[in-house]
Amino acid sequence: MTWALVLGLAAGSYAFKVLGLVIIGDRTPPRVLDRCLTLIPAALIAALIVKDTFSTGQDLGLDARAVGVAGAVIAAWRKAPLVVVIGVAAALTAAVRAAG
């Protein structure tokens, strides 16, 4: 781990944030762009879910996390509070790992 990585990543990450929020973002987008922009969280959060659930690096697979996340989906569907959704996922995942 080097300071070049820490500081380079800090500068680059902040540049992306400022570019989107402050530099480009001030203009009112056309309606079609607006419709697409509001869909970004749905698309990306869904992608993050499957990435964190089914992949390790570039390998796809089913492991204990899938059981935990399935539990989270059921908890969210039953309108459980966030802490329960997360707790169920962590507990189920840990239990499956401990059993396996």
Next chain:
Amino acid sequence: MIRASVTLGLAVGAFAVSFGVGAVSAGASTLQACAMSLLVFTGASQFSAVSVIAAGGSVASALGGALLLSARNGVYGLAMSRHLKGRLGTRLVAAQLTLDESTAMALAQDDEDARRVAFWATGLSVYVFWNVGALVGALLGTAIDPATYGLDAAFPAAFVAMLWPHLRSRRGRSAAALGAVICLALVPFVPVGVPILGAVLAVLVGVPRSDDGADEIPATEQ
């Protein structure tokens, strides 16, 4: 909503503990792990950078992958900019807090005031808990294995909760399903982090105009 923000912060903080542990075991000093969390403040990027370094990757490859992952915050900034007007100084601070959690929590709200409150409450909560968690993790060193406690599933579980409001509309469901499929299809073939960027193509389901407006995203209804 504030309680949801704090709860999310706590969950993120627990994850940050595992980041701190991972960073130190990858050879970072406690100061470096904390500086990274304070300055970068993009969870996925930090994990990505640490895991590449831990696997023996170069600084350049660690930086490249992590920056690809953080590029999506620029996209979040675009989505949030309409809701975060104000002085330049305020917006420059808001920029640092623009990330998955704050954007998702804000866009899940139904009116402008609630969106602003959700953004700042979630952003600040996550910032505090993320950095405290990273410090705790760095100090714990290698004592904790996050997998043993299922903490690696806490992250996607939080995303599940965040995704839920977006599934109320047909377009939201389509974008989510397509985003997930694109991501899974890309995972084996492109560097870690790129599938998330590729999933942004799923927003193209928003291009056709809806016939009755009934399937507009709830977050855009005024």
